[in-house]
Amino acid sequence: MSSTSTLTAPASTATSAEFLNFINGDFRPSSTGTTFENRSPVDGSLIGMVHEASADDVDEAVRAARAARAGAWGELSMPERSALLVSVADEIDRRFDDFLAAEMLDTGKPVSIASHIDIPRGAANFRVFADLVKNVPGEHFHLATPDGLGAANLQLHKPRGVIAVVCPWNLPLLLMTWKVGPALAWGNTVVVKPSEETPATATLLGEVMNDVGVPAGVYNVVHGFGPNSTGEFLTSHPGVDGITFTGETRTGSAIMKAASDGVRAVSMEMGGKNPGIIFADADLDEAVAGTARSAFANSGQVCLGTERVYVERPIFDEFVARLAERAQAMKIGDPDQPDTELGPLISEEHRQKVLGYYRTAVDEGATVVTGGGVPDVGDAHAKGAWIEPTIWTGLADDAAVVTEEIFGPCCHIRPFDTEDEVIQLANDTEYGLAATVWTTNLSRAHRVSSRLEVGLCWVNSWFLRDLRTSFGGMKSSGIGREGGAHSTEFYTEPTNVCIKL
Ligand code: NAD
Ligand code: 6OD
Numbered sequence: 001m002s003s004t005s006t007l008t009a010p011a012s013t014a015t016s017a018e019f020l021n022f023i024n025g026d027f028r029p030s031s032t033g034t035t036f037e038n039r040s041p042v043d044g045s046l047i048g049m050v051h052e053a054s055a056d057d058v059d060e061a062v063r064a065a066r067a068a069r070a071g072a073w074g075e076l077s078m079p080e081r082s083a084l085l086v087s088v089a090d091e092i093d094r095r096f097d098d099f100l101a102a103e104m105l106d107t108g109k110p111v112s113i114a115s116h117i118d119i120p121r122g123a124a125n126f127r128v129f130a131d132l133v134k135n136v137p138g139e140h141f142h143l144a145t146p147d148g149l150g151a152a153n154l155q156l157h158k159p160r161g162v163i164a165v166v167c168p169w170n171l172p173l174l175l176m177t178w179k180v181g182p183a184l185a186w187g188n189t190v191v192v193k194p195s196e197e198t199p200a201t202a203t204l205l206g207e208v209m210n211d212v213g214v215p216a217g218v219y220n221v222v223h224g225f226g227p228n229s230t231g232e233f234l235t236s237h238p239g240v241d242g243i244t245f246t247g248e249t250r251t252g253s254a255i256m257k258a259a260s261d262g263v264r265a266v267s268m269e270m271g272g273k274n275p276g277i278i279f280a281d282a283d284l285d286e287a288v289a290g291t292a293r294s295a296f297a298n299s300g301q302v303c304l305g306t307e308r309v310y311v312e313r314p315i316f317d318e319f320v321a322r323l324a325e326r327a328q329a330m331k332i333g334d335p336d337q338p339d340t341e342l343g344p345l346i347s348e349e350h351r352q353k354v355l356g357y358y359r360t361a362v363d364e365g366a367t368v369v370t371g372g373g374v375p376d377v378g379d380a381h382a383k384g385a386w387i388e389p390t391i392w393t394g395l396a397d398d399a400a401v402v403t404e405e406i407f408g409p410c411c412h413i414r415p416f417d418t419e420d421e422v423i424q425l426a427n428d429t430e431y432g433l434a435a436t437v438w439t440t441n442l443s444r445a446h447r448v449s450s451r452l453e454v455g456l457c458w459v460n461s462w463f464l465r466d467l468r469t470s471f472g473g474m475k476s477s478g479i480g481r482e483g484g485a486h487s488t489e490f491y492t493e494p495t496n497v498c499i500k501l
Contacts, residue, residue, distance in 0.1 A: 017048030022206030024064035025216025044383030053222035068217030085130035087212035102200035125177035157492035159187035161241030169195035182487035272433030275426035276306035282438035300409035354408035366392035432475035
């Protein structure tokens with residue numbers, strides 16, 4: 001049974017696609033017959049109907065995952081599992097155009113982004129972790145004992161069990177596979193709850209799993225909403241051994257409460273209000289181009305995005321003028337055009353939230369340097385969730401748009417005079433996900449990055465990813481780190497075996 005129909009239709013065409021749940025290797029409709037609409041953010045047209053998984057459907061998915069963990073998946077050796085995951089990556093590459101079309105249809109993101117970031121990372125997340133698990137060193141300690149013979153301690157890594165993977169809509173395939181790749185590589189099985197806004201690529205991945213021979217029940221997908229729906233059914237299910245979540249801090253907090261019943265482990269990647277710091281000695285061309293990317297790429301819907309920009313006073317005016325010039329030059333519109341840089345926001349609901357912040361900024365006394373409204377993208381796209389890239393200056397440090405995560409293509413720029421001052425400003429937030437620092441002074445780069453309260457600090461770059469490194473946030477931005485050997489901590493249960501010699 002195919003997961004959907006006409007997933008590859010052009011973004012502007014209404015289709016009759018149905019997004020089914022994927023449970024125990026089968027594509028299944030909702031057991032209660034409940035469906036909801038998936039609409040294109042490009043023009044508001046209907047993409048298709050999504051089958052909402054009931055509590056019974058979720059229960060079946062979790063049972064299937066438990067059975068596969070104890071059976072077919074658990075019986076494979078690590079090299080066998082690893083080889084299958086490489087086949088998954090190869091098959092994503094082979095079906096690149098299907099994944100690209102599906103992701104673009106759901107999100108409206110431009111082909112320039114989806115084809116360079118989202119889909120290649122979908123494959124890389126399997127390939128990298130398939131390789132990595134084979135190379136994680138184990139712990140071994142020799143203990144001296146009074147009898148002189150000693151004892152050997154060695155650590156085993158056992159899979160944690162069934163992992164619930166709860167995902168957001170901003171980078172659907174990338175963020176889902178970022179969790180599913182290591183989870184499966186370490187021998188766990190998964191039940192994925194994609195965002196209700198973006199059901200397509202997770203569903204399509206079910207076809208790939210079947211086609212390459214991943215056993216039934218290893219990868220399951222249940223569609224639906226959060227509270228009183230699929231998300232809550234899944235995260236409160238006692239058969240789930242660990243929950244890995246990416247999304248808003250408030251949602252993460254609710255999920256942590258659910259996880260406390262049964263004392264289940266959590267890995268949380270949540271919101272951010274990330275600072276960008278530009279020193280006067282920075283390469284200005286690079287700093288402007290990098291900040292334009294970090295503030296506006298994916299229409300600002302990246303958790304790592306820069307929404308607070310601090311610029312050393314001598315270059316403040318020039319930086320603001322040049323970033324505004326860059327924002328005004330960005331091509332907004334048809335995601336299928338190769339030179340389009342900005343697509344719409346994910347939904348009309350999200351646009352209303354971001355436009356609310358655009359109004360609040362003005363009410364709080366901001367100078368709108370550029371943007372602040374809705375662009376004219378032509379009649380064909382008039383019903384889409386379009387919005388202008390926006391820059392403000394002149395706000396107080398406690399203004400709402402300076403302190404709250406907006407998740408839109410916008411930033412506030414403020415001058416600073418000293419290193420101590422900018423570090424204090426950058427750290428003055430409940431969040432602690434990412435920062436960017438632009439400077440040509442290596443000592444300063446070391447000094448400043450070591451004092452910033454973030455899990456990720458980029459110097460003279462942004463979103464440059466090495467999947468072997470730790471990823472995650474501090475403060476309200478997250479709990480735990482994933483990536484490379486760090487994923488081992490969440491996806492395995494270590495057991496120390498002490499052997500008396
Ligand atoms: P969201 O928190 O609204 O939703 C995320 C997922 O949680 C969805 O699948 C949703 O259905 C589900 N959900 C909602 N309530 C739930 C509940 N009570 N129980 C179980 N599941 C529930 O987030 P979003 O709007 O999809 O994504 C945007 C947010 O994600 C932003 O805050 C952004 O910063 C954050 N994000 C963080 C990272 C990171 O790595 N730190 C990455 C991407 C996005
Ligand atoms: O690159 C990654 O692994 C990752 N988790 C990126 C998160 C982006 C947030 O929107």
